[in-house]
Amino acid sequence: MAATFTASESTSTGPTKTDTSYLNFLVVDEVSGSDTTTEPNNHPIVIPAAGTNYSYERWCQGHWTGSFTTISNVTFYKKSGSLPTGVTIEGADRGSQTYTQSVITHSTIATTDSTSWDVVGEAFTLGYATNYSDYVVMQLHVANTATQTGTIGTMTYTFGWDEV
């Protein structure tokens, strides 16, 4: 029997850890929900008159259960999807499983533009311990130069790992 994998996201002060299939960017510190539209439509990041608006940081991990001996070489990258003018995603490998509550101000952790981790060869390499990977932290930025309204295109993020 193989390992069972899900992405996990952490929210609130605890944190509250929730297994998820989606990683949405919102203006509330809440879970992503069960699709790519409902929560983003309810809690969108609007285009500012000046400067930049930010989403809450999204803190996510890989989560493994089931029967396996070891998990190693965990990676994470943005696999596909393009962003419109004025919209960027920044992220980082937290380097640990230490959680700090998400902020909606400009992240001091998620600081690497996604164009630097959007191919498998540029993936973040994450540590693993006790069924979870280290955290990846991401944040959506919407500048006043953005013009596209409504839902932006869907991004696909990919976790990779070696499993025995």
Place this chain on the structure above:
Amino acid sequence: MEGQYNAPNTVSKVEAKLPDGGFIGYCDYEPGHIRRGHWEHIVNSHPLAFSVYTTDGQGFSVDLIDGSLNAGGEIFSVQGVPPTPLRLIYYKHMESDTGGYEPVCAYFVVGWQTTFEGRNVRLGLKVFPRERTFEVTQEI
């Protein structure tokens, strides 16, 4: 070195031939079969040979005595394998996309490692089930 084989995209069975001539293993798709405890036993006891099967029965194996590799019946012999124990290397590299997709096996590796003249030497099969190809490579 590269090759091709015909097989669907999942690892279905893993087994080891033990020094007493017996076989031990598990099926990925059969949770009730031999599982984790025995798997750890295989790794720790240096089996004579180790095989990984895809769902249509194609086998990819390593002989841990002479270091030879077998990819679907095609044998790759090795010259000058040092007479030290060959340590089994086996793992699957899995990938999972956001969006509710099931994890897929990007590739699996079956091979060996030993120490030769003070450095680690590796050789094995790197099998890409979705592409139906494999490589014989030291990069495992």
